[in-house]
Amino acid sequence: MPSFILKRVKKGCLPLFQCPRISLCSSKLVPNFPDSNQSSKVLESGLSSVLLNSTKNLSGSISTLANSSRFCSQNLQSLHSNPKIGIFAREFGTQAAVEPCTSDGLTVDGIVGSNWTILEEGEGDWKSHAAAIAQSIQVIKKRLQWKKLMVRLDLLSAELNKSDLWNDPVHASKISREHGSLMGKMKEVKQFEQELLDHIDMIKLAKEENDSELESESMEALLRMRRDSKDKELEALLAGEHDSCSCYIEVQAGAGGTESMDWAAMVMQMYKTWAQRRGYRVTIVDEMPGEIAGIKRATIKVDGEYAFGYAKAEIGVHRLVRISPFDSGKRRHTSFAAVAVIPILGDGSTHVQINESDLRIERFRSGGAGGQHANTTDSAVRIVHIPTGITATCQNERSQHQNKASAMAVVQSRLDQLEMARQAQMNAQHTQSLTEISWGNQIRTYVLHPYRMVKDLRTNYEVSDPDSVLEGDLDGFILSYLSTSLDKDEDEQ
Amino acid sequence: MMKLRLCSLHYGVRANIWRRPVSHYCSNSKSIISSSIEVKPKLPLYLRPPSFSTSLSELTKWHKWAKNLASSVGSSFVHLDNGPDSTLLQRELNWLLEDLLEVQHHSQILPLLKSGSNENADVAVALRVPLEDLYCAWRQRIEERRPFQYVVGCEHWRDLVLSVQEGVLIPRPETEIIIDLVEDVALKNNPKLAQGLWADLGTGSGAIAIATAKTLATRAHGRVIATDLSPVAVAVAAFNVQRYGLQDLIEVRKGSWFEPLKDVEGKLAGLLSNPPYIPSGDISGLQAEVGQHEPKLALDGGISGTNDLFHLIDGAASMLRPGGFFAFETNGEKQCKFLVDYIEKNKPDSFCNIKIVPDFAGIQRFVMGFHQ
Ligand SMILES: C[S@@+](CC[C@H](N)C(=O)[O-])C[C@H]1O[C@@H](n2cnc3c(N)ncnc32)[C@H](O)[C@@H]1O
Numbered sequence: 049m050p051s052f053i054l055k056r057v058k059k060g061c062l063p064l065f066q067c068p069r070i071s072l073c074s075s076k077l078v079p080n081f082p083d084s085n086q087s088s089k090v091l092e093s094g095l096s097s098v099l100l101n102s103t104k105n106l107s108g109s110i111s112t113l114a115n116s117s118r119f120c121s122q123n124l125q126s127l128h129s130n131p132k133i134g135i136f137a138r139e140f141g142t143q144a145a146v147e148p149c150t151s152d153g154l155t156v157d158g159i160v161g162s163n164w165t166i167l168e169e170g171e172g173d174w175k176s177h178a179a180a181i182a183q184s185i186q187v188i189k190k191r192l193q194w195k196k197l198m199v200r201l202d203l204l205s206a207e208l209n210k211s212d213l214w215n216d217p218v219h220a221s222k223i224s225r226e227h228g229s230l231m232g233k234m235k236e237v238k239q240f241e242q243e244l245l246d247h248i249d250m251i252k253l254a255k256e257e258n259d260s261e262l263e264s265e266s267m268e269a270l271l272r273m274r275r276d277s278k279d280k281e282l283e284a285l286l287a288g289e290h291d292s293c294s295c296y297i298e299v300q301a302g303a304g305g306t307e308s309m310d311w312a313a314m315v316m317q318m319y320k321t322w323a324q325r326r327g328y329r330v331t332i333v334d335e336m337p338g339e340i341a342g343i344k345r346a347t348i349k350v351d352g353e354y355a356f357g358y359a360k361a362e363i364g365v366h367r368l369v370r371i372s373p374f375d376s377g378k379r380r381h382t383s384f385a386a387v388a389v390i391p392i393l394g395d396g397s398t399h400v401q402i403n404e405s406d407l408r409i410e411r412f413r414s415g416g417a418g419g420q421h422a423n424t425t426d427s428a429v430r431i432v433h434i435p436t437g438i439t440a441t442c443q444n445e446r447s448q449h450q451n452k453a454s455a456m457a458v459v460q461s462r463l464d465q466l467e468m469a470r471q472a473q474m475n476a477q478h479t480q481s482l483t484e485i486s487w488g489n490q491i492r493t494y495v496l497h498p499y500r501m502v503k504d505l506r507t508n509y510e511v512s513d514p515d516s517v518l519e520g521d522l523d524g525f526i527l528s529y530l531s532t533s534l535d536k537d538e539d540e541q
Numbered sequence: 542m543m544k545l546r547l548c549s550l551h552y553g554v555r556a557n558i559w560r561r562p563v564s565h566y567c568s569n570s571k572s573i574i575s576s577s578i579e580v581k582p583k584l585p586l587y588l589r590p591p592s593f594s595t596s597l598s599e600l601t602k603w604h605k606w607a608k609n610l611a612s613s614v615g616s617s618f619v620h621l622d623n624g625p626d627s628t629l630l631q632r633e634l635n636w637l638l639e640d641l642l643e644v645q646h647h648s649q650i651l652p653l654l655k656s657g658s659n660e661n662a663d664v665a666v667a668l669r670v671p672l673e674d675l676y677c678a679w680r681q682r683i684e685e686r687r688p689f690q691y692v693v694g695c696e697h698w699r700d701l702v703l704s705v706q707e708g709v710l711i712p713r714p715e716t717e718i719i720i721d722l723v724e725d726v727a728l729k730n731n732p733k734l735a736q737g738l739w740a741d742l743g744t745g746s747g748a749i750a751i752a753t754a755k756t757l758a759t760r761a762h763g764r765v766i767a768t769d770l771s772p773v774a775v776a777v778a779a780f781n782v783q784r785y786g787l788q789d790l791i792e793v794r795k796g797s798w799f800e801p802l803k804d805v806e807g808k809l810a811g812l813l814s815n816p817p818y819i820p821s822g823d824i825s826g827l828q829a830e831v832g833q834h835e836p837k838l839a840l841d842g843g844i845s846g847t848n849d850l851f852h853l854i855d856g857a858a859s860m861l862r863p864g865g866f867f868a869f870e871t872n873g874e875k876q877c878k879f880l881v882d883y884i885e886k887n888k889p890d891s892f893c894n895i896k897i898v899p900d901f902a903g904i905q906r907f908v909m910g911f912h913q
Contacts, residue, residue, distance in 0.1 A: 324648075337628060409901050410901055410902070410903070411714075411900070411901040411902040411903075415623065415902075416623045417872065417873060417904070418713075418715055418873075418900065418902050418904055418906075419713060419715050419716075419818070419870065419871075419872060419873070419900075419904075419906065420710070420713065420815075420817070420818060420819050420831070420839075420840050420872070421819060421823070421827060421828070421831065421872075422623065422713070422828060422831065423688050423690075423711055423713075423828060423830040423831045423835070424625065424629070425625070425629060425632065425633055425636070425689050425690070426625075426629050426632075427714040429901055444632075445697070446636060446697030447696075447697040447698050447699055447700070447701075447714070447717070448714035448717055448901070449698070449699040449700060449714075449717050450697065450699075450700065
């Protein structure tokens with residue numbers, strides 16, 4: 049994966065790492081995870097290095113078991129006497145038939161299996177670093193859905209090797225694009241793995257020959273890798289096909305009138321600040337205000353790399369419990385807001401072809417004779433895609449033409465999404481159903497009264513400071529969701 | 542007939558604009574435009590230099606005041622004459638702020654203003670007009686019902702931002718569709734028309750002419766003549782043409798309908814117009830923004846509203862070359878039917894493929910066709 053992505057991810061996540069509140073809250077979380085083994089793993093590798101500090105005592109069980117398993121056989125080893133070449137020699141080689149290993153047969157799984165103590169970065173010997181890196185590599189593979197990835201790559205390679213492939217150029221370029229992208233991901237991990245093993249070889253060699261300079265160089269390199277591996281873990285959370293896309297975020301108020309409309313506006317505000325803090329560009333596409341307060345519905349466009357990858361974690365129904373500011377009786381109210389997230393596919397992707405005659409374009413608010421009779425700055429339009437019933441409105445641009453273009457872009461993205469969902473069903477592949485949010489699908493509860501807490505019902509991640517969350521401090525929720533959902537996936541394989 | 546030499550107009554206009562004292566921004570909105578020969582287009586707010594400074598707290602104070610004034614309207618204007626409600630006025634207020642502040646400061650200052658927080662109160666903010674003028678401008682918007690577009694001096698139309706001022710009709714969203722007709726009907730049916738000469742009669746701000754020239758330029762080397770009887774319209778249209786750097790493709794001429802086009806008779810590839818079409822009797826009942834502020838010359842189409850439309854239909858056959866395209870905007874279904882009947886009865890051999898096209902509100906709005 050190109051290094052700029054790495055940098056961006058790193059930068060984008062810094063506030064989380066540095067936020068002491070999150071680290072505090074998160075460490076409280078541990079007991080909430082249903083499976084404590086899994087929870088420590090998720091927290092340790094998934095959330096941040098700050099979390100690592102707070103949880104290391106939980107997971108750092110010391111084991112003196114010798115590395116007893118997984119030596120490579122001698123003949124395989126000879127294949128790798130020069131580790132820099134070899135693995136990717138085959139043309140569309142995909143399946144890792146041979147596992148990379150050190151000259152004495154140590155593999156990544158082997159390292160993890162030996163349960164070397166993982167100490168803090170500043171302490172410890174090479175084994176501590178190597179164990180931390182190896183653990184990261186396992187997490188990364190899990191998140192990339194390694195086994196599926198290999199199967200898919202084999203499938204794509206087989207397609208690519210067909211002689212009649214280019215008879216259908218659209219299909220062919222789609223296949224070769226996907227192959228290239230998956231191949232890139234696979235190679236990157238493999239290279240990282242190989243690098244680790246190389247450094248281990250180097251250190252062993254240096255020790256044998258008492259070359260202290262070489263030894264400290266290699267230690268340095270391991271330390272660097274250990275730091276990089278944390279970024280790569282995060283990066284691997286966002287490896288989905290459309291994760292790097294910009295997106296639309298839509299919020300709709302549930303039943304309950306002003307109460308819910310106010311809540312919907314708060315939720316929308318939360319996403320606006322979240323996105324802005326992450327450095328994304330936010331534009332309001334459509335906003336339907338409530339009669340008294342809040343919004344009935346609104347759509348924003350979030351522009352920037354990985355906007356969809358993160359925001360997709362927010363799809364579902366958000367529930368608020370509070371003393372209503374609109375209730376003179378000061379009673380407790382529960383309100384709901386639904387959130388949908390739609391990726392905006394890049395130019396490289398295939399878009400659903402839209403037939404002009406399938407569209408009905410309407411002035412959103414009209415009335416009167418129009419034309420020269422009326423001077424209004426309201427040029428909202430609604431576009432209806434008749435065959436699917438998909439509609440989109442835009443009213444925040446200053447010309448009708450621009451409103452139409454924005455609404456059209458929303459229609460396009462919704463149709464693309466529908467098509468993606470359809471294809472995913474056909475391939476029986478995992479996909480989130482993004483199109484229709486059912487009000488039963490509650491993902492998170494925000495309680496302002498009688499106690500204060502925000503809790504994600506999918507991950508049990510919770511914090512005790514709702515204000516910070518409503519001010520856009522969502523990364524903890526998002527990352528914990530992404531990591532747990534990916535771990536779950538792999539287990540289901 | 543008078544031809545304006547655009548180049549010389551450009552420099553003259555520019556020099557004058559930049560020297561114009563700023564207080565003119567808030568000039569009396571009801572001033573009568575004299576028909577003096579040299580009309581100086583006003584520089585829209587968003588193009589003015591940000592040379593005035595105020596504190597964030599002063600600006601916040603103004604913003605709160607303006608918001609309150611907007612919400613006090615409620616839907617009273619809607620009931621009165623189908624005018625704007627307070628939601629719309631709030632949106633206009635946001636746009637006013639966008640035009641007022643430098644673009645690179647939008648993302649910091651606009652959220653602060655909207656939240657109304659008292660943080661950073663003494664931060665200095667650069668404005669394009671003095672703060673006092675803003676009070677006056679927003680009062681004019683609400684109390685005098687001065688159109689928002691005259692207040693900020695521009696209208697966003699299609700992908701253009703056109704300068705407008707008192708004396709020039711503010712282009713309407715409906716009219717945008719004329720350009721779709723040019724692209725999707727005229728040029729699709731007959732791509733050669735893109736190389737020809739087009740005319741926009743009664744060009745006002747130059748909207749139709751500029752958008753047409755831009756679409757022709759993406760295909761071939763077509764040119765456009767834009768005409769108007771109003772000297773203000775001619776000056777403003779020329780200014781807008783200049784702003785889009787289209788002076789080589791668009792010629793602005795002053796005169797009544799076909800009169801300034803005698804030299805191109807029978808040569809036009811396309812003829813477009815949104816002529817005045819409101820029946821005289823309806824003028825007094827118009828929404829205040831329109832009736833009290835926009836020029837009658839741009840609205841009043843005679844007793845039935847069709848005087849100018851019939852005049853245009855009558856001239857079209859002799860102005861258009863064979864295969865040439867025309868599209869006119871009308872007051873609605875009744876006028877559309879009138880025109881089509883008229884053509885079918887009186888000029889059955891002159892035109893073909895006559896069609897009525899609705900706007901996005903579903904009102905039969907346009908009549909179009911081709912010269913045989
Ligand atoms: C409804 S406005 C249309 C302006 C512009 N084309 C638009 O769509 O925004 C009609 C225009 O016709 C112009 N006009 C009125 N009588 C005219 C005449 N006799 N000859 C030429 N233009 C005339 C007015 O000055 C006005 O600019």
